[in-house]
Amino acid sequence: MTVNIIVCVKQVIDPEAPPSSFKVDEASKKVVPPAGVPPVISPFDENAVEAALRIKDAQGGKITVLSMGVNLLREVVKKPLSMGADELVLLEDEAFVGGDSWANALGLAMAIKKIGQYDLILCGRQAADWDDGQVGSGIAEMLGLPSVTLARKIDVGDGKAVVERVTADGYEVIEVSLPALITVSNELGEARYPTIKGIMAAKKIEPAVWKPADIGLEPAQIGAAGRKISLERLYQPVHEGKCELIEGESPEEAGVNLALKLREQKLL
């Protein structure tokens, strides 16, 4: 069977940016984007794109990428297209900003309804900003679909998907009827790099840009206005930062001195 897949991706502040560049504005309860570090697709969402591409490689199909926010940089949100996805839908409007998992899942679920045709919806296991891991399950609940979270492998056939789901001590194999929503974990494997050909093809694809009204939503239902959970405070934990460096004439001697130090401290 050829498979219609929708992949939800989120543009986030690069989580690989050096921790020292990370700043919070406590008054506005917002993170200050680090200067000179462009945003990226949230890494687990890239794993989800990779999962979609592997299914498409194996049996053909169409991949529609869906993203929500404002100031979505085209070179960022088009990356899945340059990896091999086919279409891009952007929910781009100020009204979508500042939502919690509920408001974000609602926007994405309504957009998925409008896209209409799908066998599989894929999301990353959690976004690198709020580390919540709720939106995938939330979309499934809103659309009345079965869901499997934390996938490390997905095979599709016969109207069902066979999913390896990561557990604390290994994995479990789960069969789920389609259409279904699956969230993807990093154990699936790293996302492929865009190819030159892919980058050229992506340039020619114009994203569809939808506003709340296009998906049948009022601004009051989404973004900050649609929250169920209020953010009371955002702050950076204090680092005590008093590491005692153990030295030596050579690295080997430093190693010996470290062992002696840990012994003296009764840590060995």
Next chain:
Amino acid sequence: MTEYRGVMVHAEVAEGKLAAIATELLGCGRKLADDLGEELSAVIVGSGVSGSAQEAFAFGADKVYVVNDALLQDYRTDTHVAVMEKAVRQAMPSILLLGQTSIGRDLAPRLAFRLETAATMDCIELAIDSSSKRLLCTKPVYGGNARAAFISEVEPQIATVRAKAMTPLEPDSSRKGEVVAIEAGLDPSAVRTKVTEKVKQEVEGISLEAANVVIGGGRGIGGADGFKQLEELAGMLKGAVGASRPPCDNGWVPDVVQIGLTGKIVAPDLYLAVALSGSSQHMAGCSGCKNIVAINKDPEANIFREARFGVVGDWKKVLPAFTEKVRELLAE
């Protein structure tokens, strides 16, 4: 209309006993319930789990709801969300706590959305806000670079709690309470997933979560061979070997030894971090470590902000000498 009252804990059972996370949730739930002057209940879901009710009383519950049904043998989203919805609608708790485990990660969001709300996931601190009397949920965000405190505006207030973030009570086997059985009432044809296989990727030796000494390796270890040196040291110290994400992604070590935000949470007395930069995502799994010791050639590495002792140097030179000295000291 019935009012939402009390604190409810979803208590996971593993191998016939309350899971460690369940005892931690009960410890934290007890305190919240006392602060509110309300009741603490536990809900136990599974097959052949009725015997765990007494254990839940011992760890602090006043009342235990048991949903016992053969269809609940394996965790499945559809079955467990359905019976948890039933339990919540019957008990009407104002607060519902679940573990941030492979079950809780899946169950809490889907259940919350069914109850027309959202959960706050992976909390490390929970308190009753003094002015609003609402549950104030604090969780690491941005991969551990920041913390956020949330309050739910909707009942029930649902949160999942990170392993080892809370302390269980000393069990008191004389504590008693009321057991309430809830019929699962499941329709097997409405269950859309089937678990066909469970695969355990066994790691030899002491489990990471239980170990008093953990040796963690990072990207700088460079390959599976390097991890053998860590294994040797761990063996000497009766510890366990873990890793940050890159060694797992590269297949140098099994995925199940990953420590961090999306992996294991460890809390040893001694955590020796070798050739590991100490990203926030990794450190999220180490917040309970009592003493962090780092060996890294990069003096700017974040791990030195977290460590108590450290050596700046090439681990390939530092570690063998360290290991030999440890061997000598332990033989004394």
